[in-house]
Amino acid sequence: MYVTYTTVVGNLATRVDLRSVPDGTPVASFRVASNERRRDRATGSWRDGDTLYVNVTCWRSLAENVHASFGVGDPVVVHGRLFTRSWEKDGRRQSVVEMEGYAVGPDLARSRALVTRTGRTDAADAAGARVAVAEASTAAPDPDVPDTDPPPWATDGGQPAAHYVPEATTPAVGVPAARPAPAEAAVGL
Structure with a gap:
């Protein structure tokens, strides 16, 4: 089976929700909105194109660091495994694009960041x-x-x-x- 890795650049559309699974492993969930910008040749101005919304899930220390670092609207870069989750509701097939985030960081083209390293010790x-x-x-x-x-x-x-x-x-x-x-x-x- 093939694994699709991709990078999404956008803004946090929701707050980062941090929870723990029954074994105590932290998991963070959030949504990223990525807009394309198009130049309207007739007017010469820029306008927003379609928006891609991606649900992102991060695990363990990455989950804790994302929760402590980002808020709604922050520009982010998310790299991870892209997949589609499907289900049936009211007789209709629905699906959503999701990502398991392996690396999350600020988009430094649109923000500034102060990096603080975390240790591996208690x-x-x-x-x-x-x-x-x-x-x-x-x-x-x-x-x-x-x-x-x-x-x-x-x-x-x-x-x-x-x-x-x-x-x-x-x-x-x-x-x-x-x-x-x-x-x-x-x-x-």
Whole structure:
């Protein structure tokens, strides 16, 4: 059997409904409206064409993230498996186009987004890791002592590379500009 994957670009037509199935797995359902735009050659103006409505279902962490991130009217891009569900009502055959969403994101051509990564650990482990990273990153080096130790990537066979130049410091703060947190603090994230 063939599986049809597709991408739908549109706006959320309904709110994201989050529920759980009996085994506790979260599932989110929402509807996306995708309008085509057509140029009317006679008037030279743009007008809306037909609208495609697609019912989308997402599972597990994607369901929770979509529920926390989007509201009615938000521009979205949904990628997933497209299928048709059919049933009979009052002697008439009816069908609806549905999608099982595998990836959902904002349409950045029509909006802006601030990305916040979610962890794969439980909340207590994630909170502890964030505290460890924050404590390690607040231990700023002494501004009066220049940082002359090259990072590991700037070495030639264990010896400092001849082309290594210590990073510039921010004059107002005295902290190296764009210095990442120590690698050992990020273990376990």
